[in-house]
Amino acid sequence: MGKGFFQVPPANNEPIKSYAPGTPEREEVLLTYKELYNTKVDVPLYIGSEEIRTNNTATMHPPHDHQHNLGVYHLAEKKHIEQAIETALEARKKWSKLAWEQRAAIFLKAADLISGPYRYKLNAATMIGQSKNIFQAEIDSACEIADFLRFNVEYMSEIYSDQPESDETAWNRVEHRPLEGFVYAVTPFNFTAIAGNLPSAPALMGNVAVWKPSDSQVFSAKILMDVFQEAGVPDGVINMVMGDPAMITDVVLQSPDFSGIHYTGSTEVFKDIWAKIGQNIHTYKTYPRIVGETGGKDFIIAHPSSNTKEVSTAISRGAFEFQGQKCSAASRVYLPKSLWPQIKEELIEDISSFKMGSPEDMGNFINAVIHERSFDKLAKYIDQAKQDKDAEIIIGGNYDKSVGYFVEPTVIVTSDPHYTTMETELFGPVVTIYIYEDEKWEETLELVDNTSAYALTGAIFSKDRYAAAEATDKLQNAAGNFYINDKCTGAVVGRQPFGGARASGTNDKAGSKLNLQRWVSQRLIKETFVPATDYRYPFLGE
Numbered sequence: 001m002g003k004g005f006f007q008v009p010p011a012n013n014e015p016i017k018s019y020a021p022g023t024p025e026r027e028e029v030l031l032t033y034k035e036l037y038n039t040k041v042d043v044p045l046y047i048g049s050e051e052i053r054t055n056n057t058a059t060m061h062p063p064h065d066h067q068h069n070l071g072v073y074h075l076a077e078k079k080h081i082e083q084a085i086e087t088a089l090e091a092r093k094k095w096s097k098l099a100w101e102q103r104a105a106i107f108l109k110a111a112d113l114i115s116g117p118y119r120y121k122l123n124a125a126t127m128i129g130q131s132k133n134i135f136q137a138e139i140d141s142a143c144e145i146a147d148f149l150r151f152n153v154e155y156m157s158e159i160y161s162d163q164p165e166s167d168e169t170a171w172n173r174v175e176h177r178p179l180e181g182f183v184y185a186v187t188p189f190n191f192t193a194i195a196g197n198l199p200s201a202p203a204l205m206g207n208v209a210v211w212k213p214s215d216s217q218v219f220s221a222k223i224l225m226d227v228f229q230e231a232g233v234p235d236g237v238i239n240m241v242m243g244d245p246a247m248i249t250d251v252v253l254q255s256p257d258f259s260g261i262h263y264t265g266s267t268e269v270f271k272d273i274w275a276k277i278g279q280n281i282h283t284y285k286t287y288p289r290i291v292g293e294t295g296g297k298d299f300i301i302a303h304p305s306s307n308t309k310e311v312s313t314a315i316s317r318g319a320f321e322f323q324g325q326k327c328s329a330a331s332r333v334y335l336p337k338s339l340w341p342q343i344k345e346e347l348i349e350d351i352s353s354f355k356m357g358s359p360e361d362m363g364n365f366i367n368a369v370i371h372e373r374s375f376d377k378l379a380k381y382i383d384q385a386k387q388d389k390d391a392e393i394i395i396g397g398n399y400d401k402s403v404g405y406f407v408e409p410t411v412i413v414t415s416d417p418h419y420t421t422m423e424t425e426l427f428g429p430v431v432t433i434y435i436y437e438d439e440k441w442e443e444t445l446e447l448v449d450n451t452s453a454y455a456l457t458g459a460i461f462s463k464d465r466y467a468a469a470e471a472t473d474k475l476q477n478a479a480g481n482f483y484i485n486d487k488c489t490g491a492v493v494g495r496q497p498f499g500g501a502r503a504s505g506t507n508d509k510a511g512s513k514l515n516l517q518r519w520v521s522q523r524l525i526k527e528t529f530v531p532a533t534d535y536r537y538p539f540l541g542e
């Protein structure tokens with residue numbers, strides 16, 4: 001085992017490539033895009049050393065071209081989930097005992113594979129399968145995932161160095177043990193980085209995982225599995241299964257060895273999973289760790305002292321990048337009446353210049369929304385807004401699913417601060433704006449705080465420091481990631497640890513030491529050098 005106090009390589013954020021016209025990376029990623037687009041893949045279940053093809057399959061399609069067939073993935077039955085759990089537990093016997101530096105080396109290699117030879121493949125797969133433009137893919141499936149892997153190694157070594165005081169009579173040591181059992185990782189469609197981080201963070205800490213990716217992210221999930229295998233993650237440490245999410249979850253949550261869930265996705269699904277864990281609590285050998293990052297209804301509020309161009313740019317980027325399908329996307333905005341005419345003009349000018357279409361055409365800022373269910377939901381809210389007297393669509397409002405699931409970036413202005421799209425998470429390119437009277441700044445802060453069940457991200461724009469301080473104070477519980485004079489999206493691993501409270505999650509901050517701490521359980525060892533041989537204390541003397 002350990003024969004040295006090893007120092008891990010310092011973690012640095014992966015530099016973002018520009019993909020500007022004429023750059024080699026642009027050419028490479030487009031070539032890889034074409035190649036992947038025109039090859040059909042067949043994604044098995046990965047259970048231990050086996051690639052299982054059940055021949056009960058679902059097809060994959062790019063959201064921007066839903067008639068194009070990318071291939072299939074295989075769907076698990078109950079017996080496969082049971083097999084995945086057994087396989088993980090078997091793998092745990094060796095993996096949980098492997099020295100930490102060996103585990104670290106595997107995941108550092110995974111990071112280098114992603115930032116190097118797999119970069120264009122993972123980016124192209126994310127562009128195709130999740131309809132991200134190249135910049136959105138690069139910050140996610142190249143940079144953020146490499147950052148997660150590298151920073152997590154650094155955090156792991158900090159956690160292991162965290163030791164209690166000792167004196168000359170006894171040595172106190174803490175072991176940060178992996179959880180006893182297996183971890184269930186359930187991941188959303190919208191970030192390839194989250195999909196990679198949720199199973200690999202517990203695995204880095206010595207745990208084994210059963211990973212269920214989103215049906216809408218399997219195309220890039222398969223490439224993550226290729227990376228994990230090439231990096232040397234041993235068979236059975238991360239098992240990937242697809243299929244009916246409710247069935248898979250039920251089987252997992254009934255296992256006595258279920259020791260934790262690492263979840264990111266919508267709030268309702270998480271609450272349902274939490275309730276099931278509660279129902280099964282007498283089954284488990286250990287209290288499971290429940291870590292979930294969920295929905296958002298993220299805000300921007302501008303003070304009358306704000307710079308209008310800064311505010312309109314934050315809305316253009318914060319609400320519409322990746323079609324608003326970020327948990328942190330700005331979806332409710334509060335603007336002072338005095339600034340509104342100017343911001344409105346700037347916003348309409350920006351949005352009118354957006355181009356929408358396939359990510360293969362790099363001029364497109366906007367691509368398709370993820371699937372038909374999402375498209376139909378967005379269309380329903382847009383149609384409703386067209387009819388409602390207290391709502392007005394000032395730009396956008398059209399949609400078309402004939403080729404891909406395209407929804408125009410849409411701005412609704414409402415006179416009712418509790419209008420449905422100010423409160424409900426739509427998860428698409430729709431932002432709702434409420435105009436407040438300048439003198440009602442304080443009341444508006446209360447409104448921001450009380451309007452939504454969520455508390456993920458929020459931003460305040462102000463040139464007035466007193467107003468910024470007041471908003472920071474009043475909105476203390478309204479967001480887990482709070483931005484002053486910046487948009488509310490774009491958290492970077494190691495710089496802005498990410499997560500929210502209220503209905504937005506357990507706030508265990510992905511991309512921080514805190515998150516990794518959830519995947520270990522401390523054992524304190526006290527070793528006394530010369531043990532006592534007489535029970536009597538001095539106070540008992542004559």
Ligand code: NAD
Nearest residue numbers: 187188189213214245246249265266269293294295296327
């Ligand atoms: P989703 O809830 O539809 O799916 C998330 C995962 O849960 C998927 O793997 C899905 O298959 C699984 N799932 C669905 N139904 C299930 C069930 N009945 N039982 C068990 N598992 C089930 O979410 P999505 O559409 O993939 O992602 C969007 C959501 O994720 C949004 O609400 C967004 O705000 C949230 N999100 C949050 C964060 C964060 O850090 N807070 C990050 C990304 C996404």
